[in-house]
Amino acid sequence: MGAQGLDGVAMLAATSAEVAGANCATGGTKVELGPDANRNGVLEPGEVNAVLTRYVCNGAQGPQGIPGATGDTGPQGTTGPQGLEGVAMLAATSAEAAGANCATGGTKVELGPDTNRNGVLEPGEVNAVLTRYVCNGAQGPQGTPGATGATGPQGTTGPQGPEGLPTVAATTAEPAGANCATGGVKVELGPDANRNGVLEPGEVNAALTRYVCNGAQGPQGTPGATGAQGAQGVQGTQGPQGIQGTQGPQGPQGPSGALAxxxxxxxxxxxxxxxxxxxxxxxxxxxxxxxxxxxxxxxxxxxxxxxxxxxxxxxxxxxxxxxxxxxxxxxxxxxxxxxxxxxxxxxxxxxxxxxxxxxxxxxxxxxxxxxxxxxxxxxxxxxxxxxxxxxxxxxxxxxxxxxxxxxxxxxxxxxxxxxxxxxxxxxxxxxxxxxxxxxxxxxxxxxxxxxxxxxxxxxxxxxxxxxxxxxxxxxxxxxxxxxxxxxxxxxxxxxxxxxxxxxxxxxxxxxxxxxxxxxxxxxxxxxxxxxxxxxxxxxxxxxxxxxxxxxxxxxxxxxxxxx
Structure with missing residues (x-):
């Protein structure tokens, strides 16, 4: 038997993530091989033999699995950073005469983004697709007259005054914006000039308009006891992929199970x-x-x-x-x-x-x-x-x-x-x-x-x-x-x-x-x-x-x- 030969140069391998592309349609792992020329046990760039490079690709995504039972509600997460201010949506109302849109007349509600942020919905900002009509109901039947009340005592006759007009009101939902930070209800008032019992656009007194705003959100209440689990609902269609949130802290070590x-x-x-x-x-x-x-x-x-x-x-x-x-x-x-x-x-x-x-x-x-x-x-x-x-x-x-x-x-x-x-x-x-x-x-x-x-x-x-x-x-x-x-x-x-x-x-x-x-x-x-x-x-x-x-x-x- 001859003398023992010199040790051969070992072959090393290195793996790295491969993004989806020409080498792997769904992404995977890139495996590079080469001789350990400097014998340090690490495959360095100059030692890679490109001819031996292989790709281990991920398989195609499997079908959506059946959703598991809903788990217990987790603790309240910390509040995320303030998002960018969006463009407010404005609304404008106007009387709608009886016709094709409202058989008995009513109110036309127009919506659109406040592009110039001046708090007024201008004609160029109206989104016609969002326009809706709140129509007056048909005249109801005459109600049953109530019983005649007892005659009160004769009052002192005052001087004859001019006939006054009744005041009528109308309410509409107010979106979050300059008038109500969290949204609320817009209350409009004005005299019923035509005595028809309806506050029409020409009768609104803008000086009397008020807003009843929603209060700010209160602190998180103490979670109530967990109720009994309801019956499994019918599986809905899969929604779009949401934006991935930041990774939370690592949870406690779970039981080993089979992974032991x-x-x-x-x-x-x-x-x-x-x-x-x-x-x-x-x-x-x-x-x-x-x-x-x-x-x-x-x-x-x-x-x-x-x-x-x-x-x-x-x-x-x-x-x-x-x-x-x-x-x-x-x-x-x-x-x-x-x-x-x-x-x-x-x-x-x-x-x-x-x-x-x-x-x-x-x-x-x-x-x-x-x-x-x-x-x-x-x-x-x-x-x-x-x-x-x-x-x-x-x-x-x-x-x-x-x-x-x-x-x-x-x-x-x-x-x-x-x-x-x-x-x-x-x-x-x-x-x-x-x-x-x-x-x-x-x-x-x-x-x-x-x-x-x-x-x-x-x-x-x-x-x-x-x-x-x-x-x-x-x-x-x-x-x-x-x-x-x-x-x-x-x-x-x-x-x-x-x-x-x-x-x-x-x-x-x-x-x-x-x-x-x-x-x-x-x-x-x-x-x-x-x-x-x-x-x-x-x-x-x-x-x-x-x-x-x-x-x-x-x-x-x-x-x-x-x-």
Missing amino acids: AYGDGSAGALTVPVATTLDLSNTGVVNAQPFRTNTQFTSINIAGTLIVPSGTVLRATGTVTVSGSITVAAGTEDTGNGPPQPGIARGVPGIFHGGTGIALLTAARLKGSSPAAGGAGEGKLTDGNGGAGGGSLLIAAQSSVSVPVGGSISANGTNGVTTATTGDFGGPGGGGGGIIVIASKGNLTVGGTIRANGGAGGNAVNSNGGTTGAGGGGGGGGGIVHLISANPISVTGALQANGGAPGTDLLVTPVGSNIAGSGGGACGGDGGDGGGGTAFTGPAAAAQAGTAGHVIQLVTASPENVL
Whole structure:
């Protein structure tokens, strides 16, 4: 093996809001990629490769949902700033003769804006569309005469005076303006010159005109007790979008509910810089961290290397970005004493036969938090060690998860290792792949690689030739990769749950006795059978690769309900 090469330049990603336009009809997110030339873990403008820029667009707006029940009335908000003074609306009335507009005559009411703000509605300001007519009612029938009152005492006869005219009044609504700041009623008075009982425009004495104005609005009263909720009304048509108000103060923390799956962010941000390794499978390293065993982060940014033990759950209230690598340590092992640990598999591997994996629907229900995931391969204490089964990892983010180009997450089974060097020995089986579950309430994009592959079987040993041979170990079954998002999932990289390759056979053919190789561990896929067979005569079976596991992509509005 040659000397280790120089570290490659990591690929970084940066996201920014994309306004509605040519790239996204309804707006969305712009994703820029480029090499981290100065290795500072930040994608700078000069490092952006425009060819790799992608846009994750918002979907079209869905239909109007059914309105929920009316909530309790909130507290009185603070008074907003004084709005700009509008142009007042004025009114003018005039007598309307009997005719097409009023069969018995009446009053013509004209309205319009006070454009020159002189308080008088002038002919050029009249809006004809708003003109209305208040018509006199038809003459009513003669009422029943009242009873004759008692005759009063004779008064002293005074001098003959001139006949006086009765005074009549008329009232109209007065809009808010110069006469009444809050609006009110206009009262006009004048003599009934024609003695018809109606105050006509020519009879109005302007000097006697008065205004009865509405009072200023009083302070907010104490809210009354909440009444019983009325029956649901018929849904009305949607009104126009109102102007967005200023944002109010943040309300109190509500109950976590299902969103508790994303944690509370109490551990702060987790960052592993470029060229840095953080091994959380080491107890001493964990105890040295400020968060210790609390893995509820606000955000996760892995630009270097993060190693976690099997069964780890990483939660984030914000975003998760893996531009470096996350490696999940093995979850099961073969100690050589007794059957190997099967993990989640339905069947344990043995001499010759591989383990049995689980069905797709079963795999889709796993949460990725069990320490025992992929099954270990079978091995013999004197011949070699079966491969360890891949571990499990759950990542849950309330915002977006990104594994850009160059980033990787791995939970692979390990290879079976043959320790014997002389004699006839079958190879040990490879470990089954592990489990990786990633849930995102936002966008989930994979430009890098996510692997849960089975390990390869160990090679057979046949150092003395003759009529006895040996079979290689079976490959480990593929693991489970499960991606869950509230939005369409973007995968331009690789999702792998492949079975491991078989070990090398050293069989005696076509007729002979062959020592059997051991079977591979299982997970989502079956472990491969070992080659050869015990006391076998005739054509020997070759060692088999593990079968592929399960790669699942699920889009659901509430990923937290699946966890």
